Amino acid sequence: MTTIKLWKFFAREDLYECYQCARCTGSCPAMEVAPAFGPRETILKCLNVGHEKVVQDERIWLCCTCNVCEDRCPQKIPISDLLVALRNSAARRGNIPGRLVMAIELLAKTGRSMIVHQLDEMRAHHGLAPLPPAPVEEIRAILEKTGLREVVEF
Amino acid sequence: MKYALFLGCAIPIKYPGFEAATRLVCQRLGIELVDLPFSCCPPPTSMKLVHYDSWLALAARNLCLAEEAGLDVMTLCSGCVNTLKEANRTLKQSESKKRRVNKILEEHNHRFKGTIDVTHILDVLYQDTIVERLIKETVRDLPMRIGCHYGCHYFRPPGIMYPGELSDAESYVPVQMDHLLSIIGMEPMEYSRKFLCCGSPLGANADQDAGYAITQTKLQYMRDRDIEALSVICPSCFEQFDMGQIVLGRKTKEKYKIPTFFLTQLLGLAMGLSAKEVGVDVHRIKARKLLDGIGIG
Numbered sequence: 001m002t003t004i005k006l007w008k009f010f011a012r013e014d015l016y017e018c019y020q021c022a023r024c025t026g027s028c029p030a031m032e033v034a035p036a037f038g039p040r041e042t043i044l045k046c047l048n049v050g051h052e053k054v055v056q057d058e059r060i061w062l063c064c065t066c067n068v069c070e071d072r073c074p075q076k077i078p079i080s081d082l083l084v085a086l087r088n089s090a091a092r093r094g095n096i097p098g099r100l101v102m103a104i105e106l107l108a109k110t111g112r113s114m115i116v117h118q119l120d121e122m123r124a125h126h127g128l129a130p131l132p133p134a135p136v137e138e139i140r141a142i143l144e145k146t147g148l149r150e151v152v153e154f
Numbered sequence: 155m156k157y158a159l160f161l162g163c164a165i166p167i168k169y170p171g172f173e174a175a176t177r178l179v180c181q182r183l184g185i186e187l188v189d190l191p192f193s194c195c196p197p198p199t200s201m202k203l204v205h206y207d208s209w210l211a212l213a214a215r216n217l218c219l220a221e222e223a224g225l226d227v228m229t230l231c232s233g234c235v236n237t238l239k240e241a242n243r244t245l246k247q248s249e250s251k252k253r254r255v256n257k258i259l260e261e262h263n264h265r266f267k268g269t270i271d272v273t274h275i276l277d278v279l280y281q282d283t284i285v286e287r288l289i290k291e292t293v294r295d296l297p298m299r300i301g302c303h304y305g306c307h308y309f310r311p312p313g314i315m316y317p318g319e320l321s322d323a324e325s326y327v328p329v330q331m332d333h334l335l336s337i338i339g340m341e342p343m344e345y346s347r348k349f350l351c352c353g354s355p356l357g358a359n360a361d362q363d364a365g366y367a368i369t370q371t372k373l374q375y376m377r378d379r380d381i382e383a384l385s386v387i388c389p390s391c392f393e394q395f396d397m398g399q400i401v402l403g404r405k406t407k408e409k410y411k412i413p414t415f416f417l418t419q420l421l422g423l424a425m426g427l428s429a430k431e432v433g434v435d436v437h438r439i440k441a442r443k444l445l446d447g448i449g450i451g
Contacts, residue, residue, distance in 0.1 A: 009206070033367040033368055034364040062364070064368070066351040068351070070310070085206075087204065091205065096204060107200070113163045113197060114167040125436075126173070134193050
């Protein structure tokens with residue numbers, strides 16, 4: 001299993017800047033509708049039980065990535081960087097939603113994140129030329145080199 | 155004025171009507187668009203969360219294509235602009251990341267140099283010279299109570315999307331779309347929690363019902379203000395509201411539907427283009443009654 005150096009994405013000391021005011025969590029849309037941790041608890045858990053535990057929990061994926069937490073933080077903690085780093089780490093340990101695996105596979109195989117189906121006809125309806133094919137070989141070669149296979153087979 | 159047009163994935167494949175409207179509107183406003191063999195951006199809501207290095211490298215490749223053409227990039231999607239702006243900034247600021255990415259891209263004859271900027275069509279349209287053209291090209295007003303939804307990734311985090319535009323104490327609050335729509339005779343309405351997420355990424359990645367619960371909240375705030383239509387600048391937000399009202403309607407039986415438009419569709423209608431030309435005929439929530447009401451067949 002490969003791991004990532006989480007603290008290269010997010011300075012560990014920034015965790016201590018948080019005084020748990022919960023302004024982030026109070027603004028978090030995912031918290032309103034799902035059993036998400038929310039940013040405040042995520043930071044607290046990183047301090048108390050360690051990020052190794054946090055990235056094993058499926059609930060870290062309950063997030064809109066709307067970045068409102070970072071926007072509202074009175075301490076200007078780059079929370080979105082922390083959330084990206086935690087999920088990158090989780091994905092490498094196999095904690096990744098099935099829907100995301102499918103989305104990444106599609107992207108790696110086709111260079112696009114939408115399935116192309118009977119497209120020419122639909123585009124012609126709107127007076128548009130066919131969409132040129134994506135440079136699939138080049139995309140795949142780049143993704144081989146960046147190590148995407150650490151997370152998703154394609 | 156000339157840009158490399160970054161269509162992204164959802165618009166050319168799922169909503170080509172937005173592309174058609176955008177091309178027609180840009181032509182009328184004197185914005186020249188160049189097509190380049192871009193790939194997926196890739197999204198800040200999927201690839202970036204799963205594998206940052208892959209996200210950065212693919213974004214860098216897209217940026218390189220525009221650099222090679224000597225053009226700034228104009229995107230049509232809040233997600234694409236978020237990825238490309240952040241990647242561009244990161245690679246301009248970090249020598250080590252640039253070196254790492256270039257080592258991979260050089261095998262494909264690309265090299266990130268940091269010579270171009272990335273922008274969203276809303277910011278392109280909001281320039282003085284374009285606004286002047288828009289006023290001249292507008293042949294009919296669209297008098298309706300319109301709600302604007304900007305899409306989180308268009309403006310957050312503001313330190314990356316709009317650096318230097320806000321003091322430490324404030325959040326960045328976008329106004330561009332409201333202003334543009336007032337030029338074509340619309341009545342932009344304020345509504346509660348206007349900058350709440352549409353719910354799309356939560357639904358796509360983890361929990362569909364939870365995502366739509368956010369959409370429902372937002373729609374209700376719009377209904378509270380008697381908003382007749384919604385304007386968006388992101389295909390994912392569009393789908394969440396357009397398809398979302400169909401899905402939610404099965405449960406809630408809500409009769410008050412809010413037709414949703416992509417910004418350039420509304421501008422196109424004001425310039426005299428037909429509903430079919432700007433592609434509103436394929437939306438799930440039909441706008442016919444609303445458009446008939448203001449004399450647009």
